[in-house]
Amino acid sequence: NNLNAFDIISFSSGFDLSGLFEDK
């Protein structure tokens, strides 16, 4: 089991700031 807790956390949608740049 090589799962790293921080890698799991990084899947959160809250980390994806790309929404800031999308045309609304």
Add this chain to the structure above:
Amino acid sequence: MGCYFSTSKKSKIPGYEDPTVLASETPFTVSEVEALYELYMKLSNSIIEDGLIHKEEFQLALFRNRNKRNLFADRIFDLFDVKRNGVIEFGEFVRSLGVFHPNAPLEDKIAFAFRLYDLRQTGYIEREELKEMVLALLNESDLVLSDDMIESIVDKTFKDADTKDDGKIDQDEWKAFVTQHPSLIKNMTLPYLKDISMAFPSFIARTEVEEQEL
């Protein structure tokens, strides 16, 4: 025309800062800061038209939903809101996004990620915080892990990162851990930021006019 727009209107925006100053303190060029201003104005007037980014507007931009709460989006908002006055001002927006620029120093990205994970702002990432973040992620995803598995993953991560074995991860341990696992800060780089001028081409023409007039 460009000058009229830049001097009379922008200076009235609360928290507005000179793009040349912001460019000198961040990886952005003056033109890119001007493009970010256009983006900032769009985001900061999406719900409350006051030229400041409120948390609801930040959430609306990220999730297309002003009411969706997310632990990490909350933390990022709080870190962007350097003055801790409940809004992100233009200068705060540009300086914080600068850390996410592909050309920003690695040290800055590592330090920002540490502060992000230091939920209670104690100067350390503690085991309880790490578990809380894993649970928050599981809560928003379809991923299902048993409590035993979560405990085991958190234990192993902590054992690997907490090299001083004092029950908490300090900044030096975090830096060493990230050096071994560079994927941990992949979220700290936004490729969009290299193309920010192209994303807002209408601004390039205006900025060029302004520069010629200067």
